Amino acid sequence: MTTTTALPGLxxxxxxxxxxxxxxxYAVLLDNAVRAESLGYETYWVAEGRxxxxxxxxxxxxxxVLSERTDRLRLGTAVIPLAFDHPQRLAETAAVVNTLSGDRLELGVGKGNxxxxxxxxYDAFGLDENRREELYAEALARLRGAFGLQRVVDGKTFGFYPPAGNLPQRLWxxxxxxxxxxxxxxAGDALQLHRFASGGPTGAVQKDLVDAYSSELPADRSPRIGVSRSVxxxxxxxxxxxxxxxHLERDPGATPWINRGSSPSEILRDFYILHGTPEEIAAELVADAAVSASTDYLFSVPLALDDKHYRDSLAVVAEEIYPTLSTVRPNALSRNSLSTLPIPVG
Incomplete structure (x- = not known):
């Protein structure tokens, strides 16, 4: 059993x-998550794709599976593309995982990159990617409704099971x-931001998203903003x-999204991968407008997930980089103190 106190937002x-x-x-993922818990990380987020x-x-x-190997680590999806799941089935599966984990699930959803x-x-599922916005809106609305669905069978009312508790209020x-x-x-949901943005400096571009989100947030909801950064x-x-x-020499396919012909230094620059000493990285993060306005920091390290330096870097982030950020972190609402009242969406 872990006794390490969670570092808020890490x-x-x-x-x-x-x-x-x-x-x-998958075993490497589980091992890394267990190590993260021992280092004080509050949440483990994992991407989904096909x-x-x-x-x-x-x-x-x-x-x-991870819920059975950890004690207090919060468990997040970053993110589930809603178009490829039936909303009712997704809600039920999420509720089962949340129950097994002792109310630790953070449900991140999106449209797919x-x-x-x-x-x-989209093609494999027989869907038109040009309708991604419409498909997402429809699926999101049905997902919200799924948690409270009831049906009457032979005069007996059956509700959603297992009870979702506060999970619907932990939607990202x-x-x-x-x-x-x-x-x-x-909607009162939480906001997730990507590791880099196009159209200008990542921090400045994403600060506009933070401001837009905050401008519409109901007065009784505290902001929950997760910013992803590669360090x-x-x-x-x-x-x-x-x-x-x-790393690139060992695994040339590790970065399929890059412009071929780019040097490693250019890739690090163009895709906003912060690198250098812990002090240099921390200074860049503090100067990042989106990071400074966020409540949660989703760190990734651009190396093989079983690399020794990767695993060592997890400790460096927790012990040398995060403490600088924690001094500027906005107050965030406790994950388990969220109101269970529905948020009206207009």
């Missing part, structure tokens, strides 16, 4: 790769669009570039 975010041995890959370089089509299944990244998945939505950020705030702590910037270069 989170590990992992994107499972497609490997030759799926079972071994027919892509993301090797986990069912995040909730992995988190159900755009720009063609999710095209194969990911977006890169200002209009969607406003609707997330209006590579090392002895120096030069050493970080070396580590990243060696």
């Amino acid at each position: 989170a590990l975010f992992e994107v499972p790769p497609v490997t030759d041995n799926a079972g071994a890959g 027919f892509s370089n993301i090797g986990l089509p069912s995040a909730l299944t992995l988190l159900a 755009g720009g063609g990244f999710s095209a194969a998945a 939505q990911a977006t890169s669009k200002v209009d969607t950020a406003r609707s997330i705030g209006r 590579l702590p090392a002895e120096s910037k030069r050493d970080a570039v070396r580590l990243f270069t060696e």
Whole structure:
């Protein structure tokens, strides 16, 4: 049993790769999450994807297993693309995982990455990706309603089971669009931000999303904003570039989203991967407008998930980088003190 106190807002975010041995890959995820709990991380977030370089089509299944191997670590999906699940079935599965974990699930949902990244998945499910916005809105509305659904059978009323408790109030939505950020705030949900943004400096672009979200948030709801950042702590910037270069040489397919021909230094720059000494990374994070306005920090490290430096970096983030951020972190609502009253959506 772990006795480590959770560090508020500190989170590990992992994107499972497609490997030759799926079972071994999932075992690495579980081991890393257990290590994160021992280091004081508050939440473990895992990505879900299919027919892509993301090797986990069912995040909730992995988190159900993880719930039995951890004691207090919060468990998050980052994110479940709603178009590929039936809302009622998703709500039921999420409620089972939440029950097994002792009310520790954070339910992150989204549309699936755009720009063609999710095209194969939409095709596999017989869906038109051009309708992704419409499909998402429909599925989200049905997911909200699913938690309170009742049916009468032979005169007896059956309700949603197992009881969802506060889970519907721990719904996180990911977006890169200002209009969607406003609707997330209006619904009283939590906001998730990507590791980098296009159209300008990531922090500035995402601060606009934070402001849009906050402007619509009901007065009785505290903001919950999760910002994802990729960091590579090392002895120096030069050493970080070396580590990243060696990673790419070992696994050329690790970054399928890059422009071919880009150097490791250019990739680190263009995709906003903060690297260097812990002090340098912490200073950049504090100067990041979106980070400074966030309540949760979803850290990822751009190395193989079973790499020794990767695992060592988890401790560096918790012990050397996070303490600087904790001094500027906004107050966040306790995960288990959320109101169970429904939030009107207009």
